[in-house]
């Protein structure tokens with residue numbers, strides 16, 4: 001069996017007394033594209049944050065590259081080759097596009113340098129036209145491109161995209177999907193959360209559906225397409 005790059009086992013996470021994840025198993029293999037699906041409030045963002053140590057699981061284990069990293073500082077976990085594009089994008093209002101990209105540039109694991117400043121600007125020509133613009137002068141679509149571009153500058157093994165196309169105009173959305181498909185071709189593993197289940201059915205290698213903080217489905221797109229009642233039951237499509 002392929003060894004996963006990241007694996008959560010039996011993860012329980014809380015916000016204060018509120019028990020949100022109830023023993024979640026989740027893994028992403030190297031180079032794999034995984035769609036994390038579920039209705040609002042089912043625990044998708046909390047699972048991503050639990051993988052990253054932003055939320056510290058109270059029980060269970062998270063391994064990155066085989067090493068137990070449960071609840072370790074986020075800075076340590078991401079250094080192992082993870083880039084996170086959060087819901088809301090995390091763009092700084094008073095930094096320029098150029099500064100956002102250059103301040104995080106680094107080689108990946110084993111010195112990997114597939115992505116650099118020039119390749120990111122080639123991938124997102126809109127950013128190349130706005131290098132001196134500050135974060136607060138960018139449209140929502142441009143901010144999302146910058147957030148993904150910045151993530152790529154770290155040459156990650158795994159890219160995590162929460163609400164990848166939320167609130168974006170259809171044309172920009174299409175552009176983001178094009179880039180995500182191109183990233184997939186370069187062998188970077190990706191976890192994507194997005195409301196657009198139909199795009200994810202064609203794009204992702206595997207689908208994990210959360211219902212009330214537990215995994216209700218973990219399998220391949222073909223099985224989901226062949227059994228539409230699963231999507232109807234779990235996410236109401």
Ligand SMILES: Nc1ncnc2c1ncn2[C@@H]1O[C@H](COP(=O)(O)OP(=O)(O)OP(=O)(O)O)[C@@H](O)[C@H]1O
Pocket residue numbers: 015018020038039040041042043044045046047
């Ligand atoms: N910071 C927080 N403090 C307390 N409760 C929270 C916090 N963040 C999320 N929750 C609660 O945890 C549950 C899971 O939320 P989470 O954001 O993980 O869901 P989600 O599946 O990502 O949904 P969405 O699509 O709405 O972001 C929800 O009931 C939510 O209200």
